[in-house]
Amino acid sequence: MERSHDENPYLLLTPGPLSTSPAVRRAMLRDWCTWDDDYNVGVVQVIREKRLRLAMRDGDAAITSVLMQGSGTFCVEAVVGTALPREGKLLVLSNGVYGRRIAQIAKVLDIPHVVHESGEGRPPDLARLRSELRADLQITHVAVVHGETSTGMLNPVEEVGALVKEAGRSLIVDAMSTFGGVPLDFETCGVDWLVSSSNKCIQGVPGFGFVLVRRGQLEACAGRARSLSLDVYDQWRTMETGRGKWRFTSPTHTVRAFLQALVELEEEGGVAARHARYATNQRLLRDGMLALGFEPLLPTEWQSPIITAFHAPAHPDYRFADFYGRLKQQGFVIYPGSITETPTFRIGTIGHVFPEDVKRLLGAVRGAMYWSKAA
Numbered sequence: 001m002e003r004s005h006d007e008n009p010y011l012l013l014t015p016g017p018l019s020t021s022p023a024v025r026r027a028m029l030r031d032w033c034t035w036d037d038d039y040n041v042g043v044v045q046v047i048r049e050k051r052l053r054l055a056m057r058d059g060d061a062a063i064t065s066v067l068m069q070g071s072g073t074f075c076v077e078a079v080v081g082t083a084l085p086r087e088g089k090l091l092v093l094s095n096g097v098y099g100r101r102i103a104q105i106a107k108v109l110d111i112p113h114v115v116h117e118s119g120e121g122r123p124p125d126l127a128r129l130r131s132e133l134r135a136d137l138q139i140t141h142v143a144v145v146h147g148e149t150s151t152g153m154l155n156p157v158e159e160v161g162a163l164v165k166e167a168g169r170s171l172i173v174d175a176m177s178t179f180g181g182v183p184l185d186f187e188t189c190g191v192d193w194l195v196s197s198s199n200k201c202i203q204g205v206p207g208f209g210f211v212l213v214r215r216g217q218l219e220a221c222a223g224r225a226r227s228l229s230l231d232v233y234d235q236w237r238t239m240e241t242g243r244g245k246w247r248f249t250s251p252t253h254t255v256r257a258f259l260q261a262l263v264e265l266e267e268e269g270g271v272a273a274r275h276a277r278y279a280t281n282q283r284l285l286r287d288g289m290l291a292l293g294f295e296p297l298l299p300t301e302w303q304s305p306i307i308t309a310f311h312a313p314a315h316p317d318y319r320f321a322d323f324y325g326r327l328k329q330q331g332f333v334i335y336p337g338s339i340t341e342t343p344t345f346r347i348g349t350i351g352h353v354f355p356e357d358v359k360r361l362l363g364a365v366r367g368a369m370y371w372s373k374a375a
């Protein structure tokens, strides 16, 4: 795999859009006709029917995939708006920005919902979830964020899935920032709907998202969507009957780049190998930052390999913008914090990023600590 970052002025240590490989970027250098089989059959269907089967067991025909224009939020909104029947009710597990966003989507779409809030960076209370599901029989669906990107936390999807299945409800998983980089098995986790996007752990470029869903659940959703364009059922019907045809203009170049990114995921050794690389990146980052005096927000048992939040230094001279600028000058772009309870900054360890990049970053961080004697 080409490791060059020469075409970019700096490495993106962000949760996506992230640093991509030169071959992914090169894959966008030709044009495609959205009516032609070269694109619909040769690119879209190959993605849908072959390459996206990362969470499925071999030969599992019960799960189907739908590609959807827009950023990740569009796709989460499409799923919530399509999956919930008129008489449905959603329970949202929330412990950060993206859990709150699902609740906001339900509110805007006028979908009855309850929020199980466990606090930023704290896992859901599973005993409370069990009693909530027992007490409120109106709840038809539960939504959980797999990797809560605002804190870097990995939520216990398998345990949540077991409780949701025990209660006979449907499970929606926002796996935006984890899918392709953290193993997740549909069966083991009891997933019914999974949402992710092109520019996260598959390492493509932004422009669309995708939904993996149990065919039986999707087939029951005809005419349910609260939006014309964000109708997962209708998009799926068109892709099935039109052999890869999208209903409305598709982001052709981005989709072609995504196919290249999926090929590279397989070449790397699949999700397990990618997960191992991200975990090595994260471990190096965490250990190196601890040695420099930074304090991670989360204990290791909840920490994902995707992105790490660090407490902002308490020194009165510390300013995120200054720290950021000094890192950027040295070839690294990091991310501000986004949670409300604690000032943080975040560093992503996903994308076309390797342990040697993390080691170089740690040298740059040392050089950027203008407020500290360690610099």
Ligand SMILES: Cc1ncc(COP(=O)(O)O)c(C=O)c1O
Pocket: 015, 071, 072, 073, 074, 076, 098, 145, 147, 148, 149, 150, 174, 175, 176, 177, 197
């Ligand atoms: C877990 C999660 N859900 C949803 C989103 C929203 O995706 P987008 O910003 O592409 O709309 C993100 C974005 O980072 C995310 O990490």
